[in-house]
Amino acid sequence: MSYGSYLALETLLDAQRPVSEHHDEMLFIIQHQTSELWLKLVLHETRSAMALLAADEMRMALKRIARVKHIQRTLTDQWSVLATLTPTEYQEFRPYLGHASGFQSWQYRAVEFALGNKHAGMLRVHEADPEAHAVLTELLEAPSLYDEFLRYLSRRGYAIPEHVLTRDVTRAHELDPQLTRVLTRIYAEAEDNWDVYEACEELVDLEDNFQLWRFRHLKTVQRVIGMKTGTGGSSGVGFLQKALELTFFPELFAVRTEIGS
Numbered sequence: 001m002s003y004g005s006y007l008a009l010e011t012l013l014d015a016q017r018p019v020s021e022h023h024d025e026m027l028f029i030i031q032h033q034t035s036e037l038w039l040k041l042v043l044h045e046t047r048s049a050m051a052l053l054a055a056d057e058m059r060m061a062l063k064r065i066a067r068v069k070h071i072q073r074t075l076t077d078q079w080s081v082l083a084t085l086t087p088t089e090y091q092e093f094r095p096y097l098g099h100a101s102g103f104q105s106w107q108y109r110a111v112e113f114a115l116g117n118k119h120a121g122m123l124r125v126h127e128a129d130p131e132a133h134a135v136l137t138e139l140l141e142a143p144s145l146y147d148e149f150l151r152y153l154s155r156r157g158y159a160i161p162e163h164v165l166t167r168d169v170t171r172a173h174e175l176d177p178q179l180t181r182v183l184t185r186i187y188a189e190a191e192d193n194w195d196v197y198e199a200c201e202e203l204v205d206l207e208d209n210f211q212l213w214r215f216r217h218l219k220t221v222q223r224v225i226g227m228k229t230g231t232g233g234s235s236g237v238g239f240l241q242k243a244l245e246l247t248f249f250p251e252l253f254a255v256r257t258e259i260g261s
């Protein structure tokens, strides 16, 4: 065993294959590859957290989520490296990218699905990659992290509405006022519900961090391509702006409005 063989460095360091002669394409490739590596770990930890919740191992699940939160911070901070890419530099190799786009990142889609932003239509993008397609199908059809959390709360005796527990998990969860009331009670009586109250706040952190990543993506895209349409066929900045309205855990944010009223 050696450093290089253990880490498969030969494979890893042989995987940067610029398609243009432009100096800055290396930055673009490595920024994406490091993001994909971290996404791999986010997925690994999130799936484990879901399994642990299903097994009533809340404390261990929270340990996984704590790690995910640190990775998210790294992913968000990393945007500053790519922000050194000027529009002129990017334009030199952008035409070589064809229709390639972040839309095709199956690991990103897997994380979105695991956190609850289900979108069956997105599977089509991955039809040519059976392994990715299989992982996404499995996650689409499985309860999300939030579903697992709510089922856990139900097993603990909290009055989670039956229709929430038996919902069609292949679709994104939608705000449920009855659920908001249950969660508001946990917040109002935090001292008596301390561990689940803390768990709720961990989920809020997770969503907050996810949104910060989305926001930095949007701002980086804005400074690099302005209002150009995306290589993936979307409107670009407008599309990314819309994604900022998405929420994984709507009731945990709705609780904020209810507290004290």
Ligand code: HEM
Pocket (backbone or CB within 6 Å): 031, 032, 035, 036, 082, 085, 090, 100, 101, 102, 103, 104, 105, 108, 217, 220, 221, 224, 225, 229, 230, 231, 232, 233, 234, 235, 236, 237, 239, 240, 243
């Ligand atoms: C100069 C750098 C970048 C530009 C100009 C850019 C631009 C865009 C645009 C315009 C879209 C919308 C889809 C489309 O029409 O193509 C998009 C989506 C996406 N990008 Fe980027 N991007 C950049 C860097 C990155 C990086 C470093 C990542 C990290 C993995 C990334 C991940 C994604 C993902 C996952 C999506 C899909 C988002 C969703 O479906 O909600 N992008 N990007």
Ligand SMILES: N[C@@H](CC(=O)c1ccccc1NC=O)C(=O)O
Pocket (backbone or CB within 6 Å): 032, 094, 097, 100, 101, 102, 103, 225, 229, 230, 231, 232
């Ligand atoms: N959608 C970007 C292209 C892009 O960013 C990209 C292209 C190939 C591989 C990954 C990419 N990253 C994220 O969207 C654009 O419109 O310029």
